[in-house]
Amino acid sequence: MSIPTRTDSPEREAGDDASVEARALTSAVSAMIVPPSARNGVRRYQVSGPRVKRRIANIIFSAIAVIIFLCSVFPVYWMINTSLQPNNEIRTPVPNFFPKDFTFGNYLTVLFEPSRSPFLPALMNSLAVTLLTVVIALIFAFLASLAVTRFRFKGRKAFILSILIIQMIPAEAMIVSTYRVLDSWSLLNTIAGLTLVYVATVLPFTIWTLRGFVNGVPVELEEAGMIDGLSRTGAFWKITFPLLAPGLVATGVFGFIQAWNEFVLALVVMSRPASQTLPVWLRTFQQANGTTDWAAIMAGSTLMAIPVVVFFLIVQGRMTSGLMSGAVKG
Amino acid sequence: MIGRKGFAPTLLLVPATLILIAIIGWPLVQLVIVSFQQYGRAQVFGQPAPFIGFDNYTRVLGDPQFWQVLARSFLFCLVNVVVTMSLGTLVALLMTRLNKFFRTLISVGLLLAWAMPALTAVIVWGWLFDTQFGVVNYVLTQVTGINFIGHSWLINPISFFAVAAIIIVWQSVPFVAFTIYAGLTQVPDEVLEAAQLDGAGAVKRFRLVIFPYLKSIFVVVTILQVIWDLRVFTQIFALQGIGGIREQTSTLGVYIYQTSLGTGDYGAGGAIAVIMVIIMMGISLFYVRHVIKEEEL
Numbered sequence: 001m002s003i004p005t006r007t008d009s010p011e012r013e014a015g016d017d018a019s020v021e022a023r024a025l026t027s028a029v030s031a032m033i034v035p036p037s038a039r040n041g042v043r044r045y046q047v048s049g050p051r052v053k054r055r056i057a058n059i060i061f062s063a064i065a066v067i068i069f070l071c072s073v074f075p076v077y078w079m080i081n082t083s084l085q086p087n088n089e090i091r092t093p094v095p096n097f098f099p100k101d102f103t104f105g106n107y108l109t110v111l112f113e114p115s116r117s118p119f120l121p122a123l124m125n126s127l128a129v130t131l132l133t134v135v136i137a138l139i140f141a142f143l144a145s146l147a148v149t150r151f152r153f154k155g156r157k158a159f160i161l162s163i164l165i166i167q168m169i170p171a172e173a174m175i176v177s178t179y180r181v182l183d184s185w186s187l188l189n190t191i192a193g194l195t196l197v198y199v200a201t202v203l204p205f206t207i208w209t210l211r212g213f214v215n216g217v218p219v220e221l222e223e224a225g226m227i228d229g230l231s232r233t234g235a236f237w238k239i240t241f242p243l244l245a246p247g248l249v250a251t252g253v254f255g256f257i258q259a260w261n262e263f264v265l266a267l268v269v270m271s272r273p274a275s276q277t278l279p280v281w282l283r284t285f286q287q288a289n290g291t292t293d294w295a296a297i298m299a300g301s302t303l304m305a306i307p308v309v310v311f312f313l314i315v316q317g318r319m320t321s322g323l324m325s326g327a328v329k330g
Numbered sequence: 331m332i333g334r335k336g337f338a339p340t341l342l343l344v345p346a347t348l349i350l351i352a353i354i355g356w357p358l359v360q361l362v363i364v365s366f367q368q369y370g371r372a373q374v375f376g377q378p379a380p381f382i383g384f385d386n387y388t389r390v391l392g393d394p395q396f397w398q399v400l401a402r403s404f405l406f407c408l409v410n411v412v413v414t415m416s417l418g419t420l421v422a423l424l425m426t427r428l429n430k431f432f433r434t435l436i437s438v439g440l441l442l443a444w445a446m447p448a449l450t451a452v453i454v455w456g457w458l459f460d461t462q463f464g465v466v467n468y469v470l471t472q473v474t475g476i477n478f479i480g481h482s483w484l485i486n487p488i489s490f491f492a493v494a495a496i497i498i499v500w501q502s503v504p505f506v507a508f509t510i511y512a513g514l515t516q517v518p519d520e521v522l523e524a525a526q527l528d529g530a531g532a533v534k535r536f537r538l539v540i541f542p543y544l545k546s547i548f549v550v551v552t553i554l555q556v557i558w559d560l561r562v563f564t565q566i567f568a569l570q571g572i573g574g575i576r577e578q579t580s581t582l583g584v585y586i587y588q589t590s591l592g593t594g595d596y597g598a599g600g601a602i603a604v605i606m607v608i609i610m611m612g613i614s615l616f617y618v619r620h621v622i623k624e625e626e627l
Binding site for chain 2: 057058061062064065066068069070071072073075076078079082090091092093094095139140141143144146147148151153156159161164165166168169170172173174175176177178180181196197199200203204207260261263264268279282283294297298301304305308309312313
């Protein structure tokens with residue numbers, strides 16, 4: 001490391017030196033003769049410049065933090081706030097910043113009024129597709145990640161590379177041909193069809209992430225187990241698999257969020273009202289007519305966001321690294 | 331155990347490979363084929379689709395609207411990436427200066443914004459910017475004294491994209507901020523202190539010390555942001571549904587959707603889609619190259 005050069009700002013440096021010496025001197029003197037309370041006063045006086053400046057900076061930074069917090073949270077708050085008011089209360093010249101006539105009516109409308117919107121079927125479709133996607137993708141990705149981490153074979157690197165490249169193909173460009181291919185297999189508007197599409201969408205990134213987790217478990221552990229008399233498969237299930245559990249959970253949650261939020265492909269593949277998923281349902285709801293029932297839409301939005309937020313909180317620590325390596329986003 | 335040969339790895343790869351070939355590979359081939367065919371509504375109903383060479387491509391490339399959409403997409407992406415990266419970096423730097431309470435506070439807020447499903451976010455922001463009862467118009471009227479009630483933000487393409495950018499930035503800043511903050515905590519304090527003793531101001535310290543340490547993080551995050559923002563579909567599509575003018579606000583993804591499913595010109599839609607895939611692949615190569623360099627395959 002270079003020795004600090006003192007040429008940049010001689011005045012300031014000199015001043016600092018003087019104050020340091022002065023401080024040392026006063027503290028030495030005050031230690032002898034001045035009572036502690038006064039001593040503190042002297043000290044504070046000596047260094048008051050930078051300390052006050054720091055204080056002010058801290059206050060400003062904290063204030064900015066509060067502003068950023070409010071900006072981040074306000075739309076979420078407004079969604080919930082609106083969802084808890086009757087529709088006529090939100091159509092007032094002065095908006096209510098707190099629910100004045102608190103009501104769960106919008107949630108009841110969304111959930112149980114069949115004429116309005118088939119929320120429950122959409123919820124069921126979403127749950128079915130999402131859970132199937134997560135389970136199938138995890139199993140397939142798990143097998144594939146074992147192959148690329150625990151074996152050395154020809155084409156291994158090519159496989160990993162193509163995984164990385166495939167996940168970069170934009171779904172937005174593929175909607176029409178995906179639609180036509182599914183149509184030719186009579187899989188449009190079916191849970192199976194959308195699940196297949198989602199599994200394929202989620203797979204590359206799931207394989208890539210799981211590969212990292214499996215790599216993290218040293219093979220030597222398994223080999224030690226085999227020396228102790230376990231079979232090769234037994235060593236894997238008894239030793240490596242339990243260590244992979246957190247990785248599987250995290251990867252599964254990523255897949256869940258992806259599939260739950262996905263909109264573009266669902267819009268095209270599940271166009272029939274009975275087979276809509278939640279995102280598609282939410283959009284038709286909002287498009288219905290001129291006098292939009294914003295309160296009910298906000299209730300629907302809240303219901304749709306809850307599972308994602310909960311899962312997000314579970315894996316928050318891993319989320320950044322997951323995205324860095326996986327390039328997934330809603 | 332490693333180095334064993336045989337059928338095992340092949341068998342393990344079969345399910346994943348099959349599904350990727352069927353659901354991504356096969357449609358991709360179909361997409362390329364269609365882009366060389368005359369494929370309109372008649373073909374949807376069973377007419378044979380004749381091959382017409384590069385006609386779709388010349389038609390698309392000769393269409394000024396395509397170039398407008400392309401330029402719009404890139405410009406919109408550029409604005410989003412610059413704003414997101416700057417804000418995200420500033421928030422990350424701010425987080426290093428906060429005490430635990432305020433850091434937790436800001437993290438909770440960012441996490442909430444980030445966790446919102448994209449479509450939900452668009453609809454909520456659409457409600458905030460609602461023409462008549464939106465809280466934004468109300469607050470602006472109160473603050474500026476000018477009557478904003480009834481002002482439509484989505485009719486004018488410029489303010490339409492401003493709203494879209496706010497939504498996208500609102501949801502993207504958390505990822506950037508958290509990633510860069512994680513990187514910042516890795517920069518050794520001694521180095522920063524030494525730089526400070528040497529008289530380096532905040533800007534200089536960022537440029538000469540922090541940035542070189544975090545360069546690889548900055549590169550990856552920027553490329554990912556470019557890819558995501560260029561692909562943007564949900565936000566634009568849903569905002570158009572709430573009240574934008576399609577012709578003036580479509581980005582690449584939405585344009586493909588409209589040309590194919592809206593107009594019924596699947597051939598041209600296919601050609602645009604192939605062009606989009608090529609552009610995205612080109613940008614992704616930077617990412618893939620970087621990942622390969624960082625990690626052993």
